[in-house]
Amino acid sequence: MSTLVFLEHHDGLIQKGSLGVLARALAVGGQDVAGVIVGHGVADAAASAGAYGVSNVYAVDAPEFEAPLPQPRVDALEAVVTASGATNILFAASVLSADVAAGLSARLDAGLNWDITDFEIDGGELTARRPALGDTVLVTVGWTTTPRIALVRSGAFEPVETGGSATVKDVAVTLREYSTAAQMVEQAQEQASGPSIEDADVIVAGGRGLGAPEGFKLAEELAAALGGAVAATRAVVDAGWYPYSTQVGQTGKSVSPKLYIALGISGAIQHKVGMQNSGAIVAINKDPNAPIFDFADFGIVGDLNAVAPKLAELARARRG
Amino acid sequence: MKIAVCVKQVPDATSGRKLDPTTNRLDRSGEGALNATDVNAVEEALRIKEAHGGEVVVVSFGPTKALDSLRKALAMGADRAMLVSDDAAAGSDLVATSYALAKGLEREGADLILFGQQSSDSDGAVLWAAVADRLQRPVISQVAELTVEGASVTGKRQTEFGYDIISAPLPAVVAVSDAINEPRYPSLKGIMGAKSKPAETLSLADLGADPALVGAAGSRTSVLTLAPPPAKGNQIKIEDDGTAADQLIAWLAEKKLL
Ligand SMILES: Cc1cc2nc3c(=O)[nH]c(=O)nc-3n(C[C@H](O)[C@H](O)[C@H](O)COP(=O)(O)OP(=O)(O)OC[C@H]3O[C@@H](n4cnc5c(N)ncnc54)[C@H](O)[C@@H]3O)c2cc1C
Numbered sequence: 001m002s003t004l005v006f007l008e009h010h011d012g013l014i015q016k017g018s019l020g021v022l023a024r025a026l027a028v029g030g031q032d033v034a035g036v037i038v039g040h041g042v043a044d045a046a047a048s049a050g051a052y053g054v055s056n057v058y059a060v061d062a063p064e065f066e067a068p069l070p071q072p073r074v075d076a077l078e079a080v081v082t083a084s085g086a087t088n089i090l091f092a093a094s095v096l097s098a099d100v101a102a103g104l105s106a107r108l109d110a111g112l113n114w115d116i117t118d119f120e121i122d123g124g125e126l127t128a129r130r131p132a133l134g135d136t137v138l139v140t141v142g143w144t145t146t147p148r149i150a151l152v153r154s155g156a157f158e159p160v161e162t163g164g165s166a167t168v169k170d171v172a173v174t175l176r177e178y179s180t181a182a183q184m185v186e187q188a189q190e191q192a193s194g195p196s197i198e199d200a201d202v203i204v205a206g207g208r209g210l211g212a213p214e215g216f217k218l219a220e221e222l223a224a225a226l227g228g229a230v231a232a233t234r235a236v237v238d239a240g241w242y243p244y245s246t247q248v249g250q251t252g253k254s255v256s257p258k259l260y261i262a263l264g265i266s267g268a269i270q271h272k273v274g275m276q277n278s279g280a281i282v283a284i285n286k287d288p289n290a291p292i293f294d295f296a297d298f299g300i301v302g303d304l305n306a307v308a309p310k311l312a313e314l315a316r317a318r319r320g
Numbered sequence: 321m322k323i324a325v326c327v328k329q330v331p332d333a334t335s336g337r338k339l340d341p342t343t344n345r346l347d348r349s350g351e352g353a354l355n356a357t358d359v360n361a362v363e364e365a366l367r368i369k370e371a372h373g374g375e376v377v378v379v380s381f382g383p384t385k386a387l388d389s390l391r392k393a394l395a396m397g398a399d400r401a402m403l404v405s406d407d408a409a410a411g412s413d414l415v416a417t418s419y420a421l422a423k424g425l426e427r428e429g430a431d432l433i434l435f436g437q438q439s440s441d442s443d444g445a446v447l448w449a450a451v452a453d454r455l456q457r458p459v460i461s462q463v464a465e466l467t468v469e470g471a472s473v474t475g476k477r478q479t480e481f482g483y484d485i486i487s488a489p490l491p492a493v494v495a496v497s498d499a500i501n502e503p504r505y506p507s508l509k510g511i512m513g514a515k516s517k518p519a520e521t522l523s524l525a526d527l528g529a530d531p532a533l534v535g536a537a538g539s540r541t542s543v544l545t546l547a548p549p550p551a552k553g554n555q556i557k558i559e560d561d562g563t564a565a566d567q568l569i570a571w572l573a574e575k576k577l578l
């Protein structure tokens with residue numbers, strides 16, 4: 001088997017990002033592709049991958065893999081790579097998978113390319129493309145040795161349901177002592193509350209440039225004037241300024257409103273991947289070098305505290 | 321408590337980021353700056369030191385001019401700087417960087433090793449996991465709240481599904497998020513004092529590192545070709561002169577977005 005796709009799962013379901021990478025791997029790599037799933041009680045999830053066209057899945061299933069922590073998974077993948085003889089190991093970017101991929105890269109002295117938006121497998125050989133330096137250059141990347149490890153950017157590929165079934169092969173793993181040193185103390189699932197931002201035609205999103213939690217009043221006022229919803233960056237959600245359910249980006253939601261207005265948002269890649277499919281992107285930022293101006297359709301270099309209230313006032317007047 | 325903070329010098333935002341078309345490597349000839357999210361890691365280290373006592377050492381792997389950026393961390397209050405630098409190190413990818421940095425960190429033997437969220441020139445947000453595996457230490461990443469208690473650290477971090485609280489015994493590796501704190505500005509006294517704080521530069525040989533595992537020789541990835549990304553077209557960027565809101569409203573009306 002030349003190519004392994006890491007199948008990340010949550011609540012018994014394989015994640016969309018992993019299934020997207022699997023779909024692409026099968027399209028370019030044919031049946032020389034297998035899935036790998038690591039967890040506790042994952043037999044059903046492992047078998048479910050068959051419906052997405054893969055006929056072989058390696059499973060590492062033991063209580064030590066219950067918590068979604070990266071280091072035990074490095075041990076597991078090392079064992080599966082050895083068992084399968086795989087030369088390409090593909091991951092969909094996530095908080096967990098990035099740490100697994102990088103840990104594995106050190107463990108196997110294997111090259112890791114990240115932020116991949118497309119890849120090819122030709123005779124088992126992997127090449128990939130990644131936008132670099134804030135997406136200002138498109139780089140074709142390769143690997144000089146095997147195994148090759150790739151971390152695919154969020155949303156790069158969609159899952160393809162084909163029907164079918166998979167044979168699950170169990171692999172036993174001995175854990176290293178340091179791999180189990182970190183322990184999950186608590187996992188808090190966040191429930192969505194309030195209106196969903198995914199259905200909004202207009203989104204006014206706020207970032208750290210709003211200055212303080214109270215700064216979100218400006219975003220709310222503008223959103224109300226435009227009939228839209230309010231969203232946020234991870235930086236302000238992590239700081240407790242605005243609810244988790246409104247976060248846009250790699251770890252948050254993907255949105256594609258007709259209009260996305262970014263107030264005081266720098267435009268990090270992890271934010272961009274959640275909103276780049278918006279119809280029109282407007283950015284107000286006081287830093288002329290902010291990366292968001294590279295992909296905004298209408299950029300205003302200025303103080304949001306001056307521009308946003310005026311904008312709300314003008315919008316209210318227009319919309320009556 | 322000895323805290324090591326891994327920091328990187330990156331091209332300054334105003335001098336722009338570009339790849340050198342002859343080497344396909346990042347052009348590092350312009351002004352350098354201390355990577356923004358690493359400043360949060362330095363700040364966190366200083367707060368831990370203020371609460372628990374100890375020493376803060378900033379550690380970097382890069383060209384000799386990276387010392388300028390290390391001085392900024394010293395000006396904020398870090399005690400000492402260590403730069404791993406070698407002519408043979410240019411062109412190191414993740415695997416090679418993690419090896420060289422781990423060699424430097426092994427020498428320090430810190431109780432806690434902090435990383436920033438991501439370097440602005442690579443956007444990898446991955447290095448800590450590779451370094452932790454080399455050092456055989458537990459790792460917690462994306463930490464937005466960190467507590468140190470006795471011989472363990474506990475971090476709260478965001479995931480795609482909510483929040484995790486993870487704890488690990490020291491010595492441990494922790495990567496912080498940019499929301500963890502509001503970094504201090506160096507005081508004038510801090511800036512003056514930084515000049516006389518110890519800053520050492522170590523070569524691969526000094527660290528007993530195998531040169532075959534660093535630089536181009538130790539790297540396992542390659543850049544094959546470079547191309548401009550697809551043009552976006554029709555982008556408007558204006559400076560607010562008091563009429564920006566009016567101009568935007570007119571544009572939104574024209575695009576039927578009001
Ligand atoms: C694994 C991982 C996952 C991530 N997932 C996400 C995610 O899902 N979503 C997300 O958003 N981020 C995510 N991030 C974080 C991301 O990389 C950035 O750190 C974050 O998006 C920055 O948020 P920000 O733009 O609010 O803050 P900053 O980057 O601090 O930007 C604030 C901006 O406000 C501007 N500003 C300040 N004052 C004013 C003013 N008065 N007027 C106008 N402009 C002003 C500044 O010039 C600056 O550009 C993730 C990172 C990692 C490593």
Ligand SMILES: Nc1ncnc2c1ncn2[C@@H]1O[C@H](COP(=O)(O)O)[C@@H](O)[C@H]1O
Nearest residue numbers: 326327381435436438439444445446447
């Ligand atoms: N050359 C380096 N020397 C020291 N620390 C580094 C270096 N490169 C990256 N780091 C640290 O690793 C973090 C993540 O970097 P990256 O994986 O490149 O995005 C940064 O925020 C720094 O804390």
